[in-house]
Amino acid sequence: MEQNLKEKTGKTLDDWKILLSKQSFSKHGEYMIFLKKGHGITHGFANFITLKFREADAGSANPVDLIGNQYKGKETLTPIFDKLHAAITKLGTDIEVAPKKSAVSMRVKRQFALIQPSTKKRIDLGLKFNDKPHGERLETSGPFGTMCTHRVQLTDIEQIDDELLAWIKEAYEQAK
Structure with a gap:
């Protein structure tokens, strides 16, 4: 999408990031509306630009701080996160750990796992499979x-x- 961005929107990703950095929005949807209604950007490109802008914004923060902030008030979940993180990163040196504001993404060629403290008492572990049936757990x-x-x-x-560790490994293998 980035290769076609200038042709389709008239601006490069860096141009869009500069424009978005001047806005005082805090939510993804606010940026989307701004781009779609204010600049006539299609939904797909608006989402791409917003994700890249917000990722760059989150990426400028210290990853340790991003993760620490996710677990403020949810400290009892930290051992679960630590064990998941250790198990996942042990799978391979090609894994990119990408902390965001509310979750930590694990990727190789694509994202295969997402760790998110969803409530004060629960972590949601998202996994991405090519074709796997859902079950009770x-x-x-x-x-x-x-x-x-x-x-x-x-x-x-x-x-x-x-x-669970077998499912994580399967998602990782499929993402390579």
């Missing part, structure tokens, strides 16, 4: 929409068991 993606195909709700470190 391996639920539909829920709040993740198209970012992930499945979700596992975790409330206890003991839930990080062999079955």
